[in-house]
Amino acid sequence: MRRSEAKLFTRREPTGHESRAVELCFRAGLIRQFGSGLYGFTLTGERLRQALIDRIENEMREVGAQRIRLPQLNYRGIWDESGRWESFGDEMFTLENRDGQQMCLAPSHEEGVVHLFEGLVRSYEDLPILCYQVGPKHRDDHARLGLLRTKEFTMKDAYSLHASEESLAESYQAIKDAYIRLFERLGIEFVISDADNSVMGGSASEEFVAPVETGTVKLLSCTEPDCRFGDTADSPRDDLTEKSPCPACGGELRGGQGIEIAHIFKLGTRYAESMGLSVDMADGSQQNVLMGSYGIGIERLLHTIVAQHADDDGCRWPGEGSDSIAPYTLSIVPLEYDDELAAVADALYEECDKAETLLFDDPEKNIGERFAESDLLGIPYKLVIGNTFRETGELELETRDGETEYIRRSEIQQLFD
Ligand SMILES: [Zn+2]
Structure with missing residues (x-):
């Protein structure tokens, strides 16, 4: 993409x-706020959000999960059957349709x-089923810390159904x-904690938690x-302190804060029993269907990667090659975009994977500004066409x-493998 067409909207001034992490997302021009707890993603931001979704979907396909799509708007009926219209309480967005029927945003x-x-x-014999969807969830939560707790967010939610x-x-x-x-593969530092099933119900659950200083949950x-x-503080066990040995390996525990990035649940027959979902077994008996539920919050995952990896110059996107979710793989940065160097930059751009390359083709910018913008966006490589090239x-x-190395023109292609 040419910079003149990419519409980056980065800014140098702090937003306060x-x-x-959220400050950096604003300065890199990734997100816009729509009031408390609501965010939109810009052209560059959506590249990142979608890249994360693609990586997650790849893993889901690896384990044989198939995609489904469920409506966001639900009538009250199924929530009365499960008993969760009441238990979700104020956290649920409810509304009435024009015929006076009660509905909710799931x-x-x-x-x-x-x-x-x-x-x-x-x-x-119709089971097991393993399925997932990626889409918005709505919760009337108290909005907190930018992308960490919002009223609408994207979730990859997977479900499994079983006879045993x-x-x-x-x-x-x-x-x-x-x-x-x-x-x-995404380069996230994380631990796994037993967790309380709370409003989900069921028999057991575990949380994936990323240690982040400014996280929202207490974490050992x-x-x-x-x-x-x-x-975490949500864990059913309360016998551990920073001085306890690690129950898994005997090592040392460290106290701090974290961000919950995923939660997996064994729900058992909690939903099948209350909503009436059973199957015929080989011996002629009836069995309530057992379920599992597995969620990843997309925006908070993005927030976590920024929080764990950013430096003073801006975002950094870990992971090698195609595991990195960087919005572009390579910046082409000419010392000046005019005459001879512009012609060279254009010719190199033609040899690159254009969707993965940002060509700084704006004659108004100086090289310092180009470097700063590329680093703010966290683009892993800069191809500098300057004095060395001239000489x-x-x-x-x-x-x-x-880190700098000198490469031949024929080696550029390898960056996109
Ligand atoms: Zn350990």
């Missing part, structure tokens, strides 16, 4: 937002999944492993690099972390 979709399969799934505990345990473990792979996390033990014909490749 209380959260450094804060969660367990009811929707049960309704989708009720009457379709009849036999144990063993089958549920298998899918639960498969999704847990998929989440571990995903967060490792193991300091051993290969141990993922964590313990020797070599291209200077600088990483986001300031």
Whole structure:
């Protein structure tokens, strides 16, 4: 993309937002606020949000999950059946349609999944089912810290349906492993904590929590690099302190704050029983369907990556190659965009993956401004066409972390592999 067409809307001046990560998202021109707890994503911001969704969907396909789509607007009926119209309480956005019927904007979709399969799934042979969707959730939460708690957010919510505990345990473990792979590939530091099921109900759940100084939950996390033990204030256990040995490996625990980035639940027959979803078993008996539910909050994941990896110059997007969600892979930065250097920059741009490249083609900017903007956006590589090129014909490749190497023209293509 040419910079003149990309419409970046970055800004140098601080916005004064209380959260450094959100401040950077504003300055990088990724998001716009629409009042308390509501955000829109700009052209650049949506590239990032969609890149995260793509990575998550890849992992879901790896474990054999298939995509579904459930309506955001629900009639009250299914929520009365599950009993959650009352238990969600003020957190649920409710409304009346023109015929006076009560409706809500779904804060969660367990009811929707049960309704989708009720009457379709009849036999144990129709199970297991593993499905997911990516879409908005609405919760009338007290808005907090930018993207961390909002009234509308994007969730990847997956669900599994089973005829036995063993089958549920298998899918639960498969999704847990998929989440571990995903967060490792995205370069996120995280631990896993047992958690309370609260309004979701069911038998067991675990939270994936990323240690972040400005996070919203209290967190004890193991300091051993290969141990993922964590313990939040939501955990059912209350016997641990910073002085306790890690229950998983005996290592040291560290106190701090964290951000919940994912939550996985074994729901058992909690929803099938109350809403009437059962299957015929081989011996002729009836079995209530067991369920699991697995969620990842997309915007808070983006916030977490910025919070864990940004430096004084701006955003950084970890992960190698295609695992990185950087909005562009490469900036082409000519010392000046005029005459000879502009012609060289244009010719190099033609050889690049244009969707992944940002060509600084604005003659008004100086090289310092171009560097600053590229770094603010966290673009991993800058191809500098300057004095070295004039003298020797070599291209200077600088990483986001300031390491420089000289490359030949024929090596550019490798950056996009
Ligand atoms: Zn440990």
